[in-house]
Amino acid sequence: MKFVDEATIDVVAGDGGNGCMSFRREKFLPFGGPNGGDGGRGGSVYAVGDRNLNTLIDFRYARRHEARRGENGRGSDQYGAAAEDIVLRMPMGTVITDAETDQVIAELLVPDEKVLIVKGGDGGFGNLHFKTSTNRAPRQKTPGWPGEQKKLKLELKVLADVGLLGMPNAGKSSLITAISNARPKIADYPFTTLHPNLGVVRVAPEQSFVVADIPGLIEGASEGAGLGHLFLRHLQRTHLLLHLVDFAPFDDAVDPVAQAKAIVAELKKYDQALFEKPRWLVLNKLDMVPLEEREKRVKDFVKRFKWKGPVFQISALTREGCDTLIRAIYDHVATLKNVVPDDPDPRFDEAPTGSAS
Known part of the structure; x- marks a missing residue:
């Protein structure tokens, strides 16, 4: 296997799902009220140190890692599903740096420890979220928050005594x-x-x-x-x-x-x-x-x-x-x-x- 100890990748977290504006409409219930659910959370990207890996060769060819966005909220009090997170397994001793700011985000020194790299966006609020005793028919809703995205530099420094x-x-x-x-x-x-x-x-x-x-x-x-x-x-x-x-x-x-x-x-x-x-x-x-x-x-x-x-x-x-x-x-x-x-x-x-x- 070719030894690679440097790589540059793009990681993109998922956006949050949009909130829903909906009202309950059923026969004999003229004042059903709001039932629009919140959007789901977007997927985040994590890094995990793997003692069984010894090279960054996988990231030389797979340069973009993008999580899915959360589902939109729906009526009938249905909240959107959260998207699955992405876990990137890297060799022990990998230093993860923000390529634009040169700030070290994480160093993978503990086996199987999960480190958050970019956070997924939170879901937007449906109109069910804005229901109060004085606002019984809210028409507000919010879009999902955007997920983080970064360009990362990966640098492997082997762990040896x-x-x-x-x-x-x-x-x-x-x-x-x-x-x-x-x-x-x-x-x-x-x-x-x-x-x-x-x-x-x-x-x-x-x-x-x-x-x-x-x-x-x-x-x-x-x-x-x-x-x-x-x-x-x-x-x-x-x-x-x-x-x-x-x-x-x-x-x-x-x-x-x-x-x-x-x-x-x-x-x-x-x-x-x-x-x-x-x-x-x-x-x-x-x-x-x-x-x-x-x-x-x-x-x-x-x-x-x-x-x-x-x-x-x-x-x-x-x-x-x-x-x-x-x-x-x-x-x-x-x-x-x-x-x-x-x-x-x-x-x-x-x-x-x-x-x-």
């Missing part, structure tokens, strides 16, 4: 394959990952967290190089970023430190809040570095990169160091969730102290 960040071929897809149930495409050329992948990492039967893998960044992404910043929004809801570095590039002319600095620079250009998220350094592909050279090269990298946070040495291919990384991630994420249990999308600025290798 941990996000993988790095250059193409840094080993992000290999890592998420090694530690989770995700099976993204893996190849020996850049940009094999063309859309975000989510994987659930099981630490224990009752302990797990979700990892998001996005397409790799390269220097100049802010100017549109590579895939640009197209998928960085999917890291905005994460609690922790893992900065993966290819520690043993095939080309000796490639400097891993320069690549790592380029990633940090692009991250800062895109979003300051994302740049300030807790970020751990993960040096990958250490199986290609001789054992006697690892410690020296790691120290040299950390010194030149001027890194003061946690450092992990792993090999996604052989799973060396992956168990230590998984346990540290789970402990960190679990601590954050316990600190703010009611916030579905917390923003944490403090990085963990200490290091592991």
